[in-house]
Amino acid sequence: xxxxxxxxxxxxxxxxxxxxxxxxxxxxxxxxxxxxxxxxxxxxxxxxxxxxxxxxxxxxxxxxxxxxxxxxxxxxxxxxxxxxxxxxxxxxxxxxxxxxxxxxxxxxxxxxxxxxxxxxxxxxxxxxxxxxxxxxxxxxxxxxxxxxxxxxxxxxxxxxxxxxxxxxxxxxxxxxxxxxxxxxxxxxxxxxxxxxxxxxxxxxxxxxxxx
Amino acid sequence: xxxxxxxxxxxxxxxxxxxxxxxxxxxxxxxxxxxxxxxxxxxxxxxxxxxxxxxxxxxxxxxxxxxxxxxxxxxxxxxxxxxxxxxxxxxxxxxxxxxxxxxxxxxxxxxxxxxxxxxxxxxxxxxxxxxxxxxxxxxxxxxxxxxxxxxxxxxxxxxxxxxxxxxxxxxxxxxxxxxxxxxxxxxxxxxxxxxxxxxxxxxxxxxxxxx
Amino acid sequence: xxxxxxxxxxxxxxxxxxxxxxxxxxxxxxxxxxxxxxxxxxxxxxxxxxxxxxxxxxxxxxxxxxxxxxxxxxxxxxxxxxxxxxxxxxxxxxxxxxxxxxxxxxxxxxxxxxxxxxxxxxxxxxxxxxxxxxxxxxxxxxxxxxxxxxxxxxxxxxxxxxxxxxxxxxxxxxxxxxxxxxxxxxxxxxxxxxxxxxxxxxxxxxxxxxx
Amino acid sequence: xxxxxxxxxxxxxxxxxxxxxxxxxxxxxxxxxxxxxxxxxxxxxxxxxxxxxxxxxxxxxxxxxxxxxxxxxxxxxxxxxxxxxxxxxxxxxxxxxxxxxxxxxxxxxxxxxxxxxxxxxxxxxxxxxxxxxxxxxxxxxxxxxxxxxxxxxxxxxxxxxxxxxxxxxxxxxxxxxxxxxxxxxxxxxxxxxxxxxxxxxxxxxxxxxxx
DNA sequence: AATGAATGAGTATTCATTCAT
DNA sequence: CATGAATGAATACTCATTCAT
Numbered sequence: 001x002x003x004x005x006x007x008x009x010x011x012x013x014x015x016x017x018x019x020x021x022x023x024x025x026x027x028x029x030x031x032x033x034x035x036x037x038x039x040x041x042x043x044x045x046x047x048x049x050x051x052x053x054x055x056x057x058x059x060x061x062x063x064x065x066x067x068x069x070x071x072x073x074x075x076x077x078x079x080x081x082x083x084x085x086x087x088x089x090x091x092x093x094x095x096x097x098x099x100x101x102x103x104x105x106x107x108x109x110x111x112x113x114x115x116x117x118x119x120x121x122x123x124x125x126x127x128x129x130x131x132x133x134x135x136x137x138x139x140x141x142x143x144x145x146x147x148x149x150x151x152x153x154x155x156x157x158x159x160x161x162x163x164x165x166x167x168x169x170x171x172x173x174x175x176x177x178x179x180x181x182x183x184x185x186x187x188x189x190x191x192x193x194x195x196x197x198x199x200x201x202x203x204x205x206x207x208x209x210x211x
Numbered sequence: 212x213x214x215x216x217x218x219x220x221x222x223x224x225x226x227x228x229x230x231x232x233x234x235x236x237x238x239x240x241x242x243x244x245x246x247x248x249x250x251x252x253x254x255x256x257x258x259x260x261x262x263x264x265x266x267x268x269x270x271x272x273x274x275x276x277x278x279x280x281x282x283x284x285x286x287x288x289x290x291x292x293x294x295x296x297x298x299x300x301x302x303x304x305x306x307x308x309x310x311x312x313x314x315x316x317x318x319x320x321x322x323x324x325x326x327x328x329x330x331x332x333x334x335x336x337x338x339x340x341x342x343x344x345x346x347x348x349x350x351x352x353x354x355x356x357x358x359x360x361x362x363x364x365x366x367x368x369x370x371x372x373x374x375x376x377x378x379x380x381x382x383x384x385x386x387x388x389x390x391x392x393x394x395x396x397x398x399x400x401x402x403x404x405x406x407x408x409x410x411x412x413x414x415x416x417x418x419x420x421x422x
Numbered sequence: 423x424x425x426x427x428x429x430x431x432x433x434x435x436x437x438x439x440x441x442x443x444x445x446x447x448x449x450x451x452x453x454x455x456x457x458x459x460x461x462x463x464x465x466x467x468x469x470x471x472x473x474x475x476x477x478x479x480x481x482x483x484x485x486x487x488x489x490x491x492x493x494x495x496x497x498x499x500x501x502x503x504x505x506x507x508x509x510x511x512x513x514x515x516x517x518x519x520x521x522x523x524x525x526x527x528x529x530x531x532x533x534x535x536x537x538x539x540x541x542x543x544x545x546x547x548x549x550x551x552x553x554x555x556x557x558x559x560x561x562x563x564x565x566x567x568x569x570x571x572x573x574x575x576x577x578x579x580x581x582x583x584x585x586x587x588x589x590x591x592x593x594x595x596x597x598x599x600x601x602x603x604x605x606x607x608x609x610x611x612x613x614x615x616x617x618x619x620x621x622x623x624x625x626x627x628x629x630x631x632x633x
Numbered sequence: 634x635x636x637x638x639x640x641x642x643x644x645x646x647x648x649x650x651x652x653x654x655x656x657x658x659x660x661x662x663x664x665x666x667x668x669x670x671x672x673x674x675x676x677x678x679x680x681x682x683x684x685x686x687x688x689x690x691x692x693x694x695x696x697x698x699x700x701x702x703x704x705x706x707x708x709x710x711x712x713x714x715x716x717x718x719x720x721x722x723x724x725x726x727x728x729x730x731x732x733x734x735x736x737x738x739x740x741x742x743x744x745x746x747x748x749x750x751x752x753x754x755x756x757x758x759x760x761x762x763x764x765x766x767x768x769x770x771x772x773x774x775x776x777x778x779x780x781x782x783x784x785x786x787x788x789x790x791x792x793x794x795x796x797x798x799x800x801x802x803x804x805x806x807x808x809x810x811x812x813x814x815x816x817x818x819x820x821x822x823x824x825x826x827x828x829x830x831x832x833x834x835x836x837x838x839x840x841x842x843x844x
Numbered sequence: 845a846a847t848g849a850a851t852g853a854g855t856a857t858t859c860a861t862t863c864a865t
Numbered sequence: 866c867a868t869g870a871a872t873g874a875a876t877a878c879t880c881a882t883t884c885a886t
Contacts, residue, residue, distance in 0.1 A: 036247030120331030207418025542753030629840025
């Protein structure tokens with residue numbers, strides 16, 4: 001059903017695809033240039049439509065931005081959550097896998113750069129920031145928290161403060177995401193994301209102190 | 212005697228102070244609203260001058276922005292570096308102190324939010340991003356790297372990869388800075404910065420695994 | 423039937439006509455007030471459109487000016503050239519006719535005042551001046567030169583220096599044009615253009631010296 | 634008296650020289666760039682003073698311009714007039730001399746380009762144009778008219794219309810002046826001013842028709 | 845549904861002009 | 866007298882948004 005849309009014609013398919021094309025175009029440009037610096041006209045052109053067409057689907061530039069953000073809110077890490085629901089094995093390994101998966105499925109993708117835009121526009125779009133914080137980042141954190149919780153419960157991890165440890169881990173991951181998406185000019189804060197993440201996990205698990 | 216400059220006329224002359232006032236005003240507004248959304252007029256008003264006055268000191272909005280960023284480049288953590296040059300004692304303690312100092316002296320200040328703006332505008336102002344990466348963030352990283360290096364040399368730390376460990380630690384710190392400056396609407400990613408940093412240090416040093 | 427385009431709404435669409443209307447408006451105002459003193463807004467208003475509309479057709483005030491000038495370059499005296507191609511009769515008469523025709527068809531028209539603007543802005547728009555000199559004035563001169571050449575070849579004129587004689591004749595004609603277009607305030611340098619031209623021809627042909 | 638100004642000091646001399654320096658600077662720049670495009674600041678700099686200084690001597694940019702023009706009104710051709718008052722000899726020769734003198738003493742000088750500016754700004758500064766027309770050009774014309782009158786009276790010239798012949802001759806001369814001052818980009822309408830003038834005189838006197 | 849054409853409300857920037865010293 | 870500092874009033878240009886087709 002739903003997804004089977006036996007498109008009567010290419011034209012009809014277009015009609016239904018338009019919003020998605022616009023959202024994708026907007027997302028890409030917002031990430032590249034920021035919200036304020038991105039011209040509606042460029043978004044339209046990139047989506048292969050004319051400027052006024054956007055107004056058929058979104059009430060304003062602001063609404064378009066909101067739609068872009070909300071579009072990211074839902075689907076991101078749902079899969080990861082299920083994937084790991086049934087995991088057996090030690091929590092250190094689980095942690096490693098979760099973090100890597102989350103990177104591959106989300107952080108590494110170009111779209112992840114949206115977090116940069118939202119952070120930048122936090123004061124101009126408070127509600128957006130709030131929603132994003134709650135739905136996207138919050139979900140990330142819950143993911144991490146679960147793993148930590150499991151590790152502690154199973155005495156595989158020290159009894160650290162759950163909330164704080166979650167924050168620390170998430171911070172490093174998010175920073176990687178932001179930086180990685182900030183394209184060329186910032187120069188890699190991080191040489192190789194995967195190695196960075198491995199080091200993160202290693203340090204988080206084993207600490208600096210010799211044992 | 213006499214001429215006790217009681218200037219209360221239409222305007223006041225303060226050649227010396229003006230640039231600093233303008234830079235401060237611009238910095239505050241850029242952090243609050245981002246580069247593109249900040250109107251020159253607002254910067255001027257906040258600095259207590261009229262719009263054209265800025266052009267007496269800066270050639271354009273862009274130059275003003277660059278000056279703002281360059282102004283941050285030099286002084287930030289010079290003090291910390293000296294402070295710690297003569298430190299005696301174990302490296303774990305040193306790490307704790309460095310991170311806390313850096314927070315108090317730099318990250319906690321409102322100005323630190325500039326990193327958000329630069330990250331956001333990285334593609335629009337590549338040179339700026341490069342400079343900032345090299346001069347400001349780079350210095351941060353060198354600071355951390357020194358501590359790690361010392362710890363490893365003295366066998367107080369495990370023999371981790373220096374570069375990667377530095378990246379991990381710095382990332383978490385920078386994320387804290389960005390988030391903390393993103394004011395209200397993003398909601399605290401981090402409840403209490405100091406506790407966050409303590410947790411960071413604790414985890415970094417001791418790891419999650421029980422010993 | 424039906425849709426008899428009775429557009430009386432906030433604005434009207436006339437893609438085809440607009441550029442010409444704008445050019446005409448700009449030409450008139452440039453001639454009246456000069457390039458620098460003419461405000462884009464006035465040009466727009468006079469053309470019955472809003473300011474931004476001009477940017478739909480011309481990239482900048484400068485481009486608009488260039489277009490105005492280039493628009494004059496082509497068509498001016500083409501007709502005269504053909505008209506006179508087949509002329510039979512003595513060269514004195516031909517000279518008289520050419521000069522009068524050129525006046526009626528070009529110099530007497532309001533548009534001719536453009537030469538004043540171009541002369542005034544010669545240093546600010548060198549390329550324009552060059553083009554105008556070559557294409558418009560140059561054509562005028564070639565016209566005159568042909569007549570002179572013919573007269574000399576047929577021994578109807580003295581064997582004067584062709585180039586110089588052309589310059590002299592053209593100068594007087596152009597001055598008439600400039601002055602005539604400079605409207606009221608300069609006071610007529612010339613009382614009656616036609617009489618002026620007749621005197622010019624008469625003097626040029628017969629000279630002052632009695633024979 | 635008057636002109637002997639035994640300047641007490643260099644400083645005092647300065648004070649008296651200032652207006653002249655400003656006028657000269659303004660004249661040069663107005664000729665080069667036109668009235669509207671010339672910035673007060675540039676005029677001041679070229680005169681070696683600061684912007685506000687001009688306001689000590691002239692009420693506004695407009696007044697400065699007027700002063701520039703009025704300054705030209707008086708002295709220009711006074712000398713020529715006297716020089717020729719006592720001329721003996723035939724009028725053809727007189728005509729030649731007058732025109733050449735007038736060129737050397739006035740038209741050839743850079744300042745003569747002012748006529749271009751005034752022509753350009755005729756509509757914006759009507760009074761100026763009127764004054765200039767009457768005082769400067771008018772004097773030129775009277776000069777020519779005298780010569781013509783003399784020639785006709787002495788039966789050395791044909792009995793042409795005095796006013797019209799004057800206009801024709803003056804036009805060519807003025808055009809030469811305007812063009813010559815319009816610097817490089819217009820390309821010489823006239824290859825060599827002196828040869829141009831010789832041709833002018835020759836044609837005016839002898840005409841094109843063979844005798 | 846889609847768009848070419850048009851515009852209102854800005855925004856950075858310039859420049860003649862004026863204070864206060 | 867002279868000027869560094871400051872500004873009000875413009876002006877070119879941009880951009881999100883809307884109309885009419």
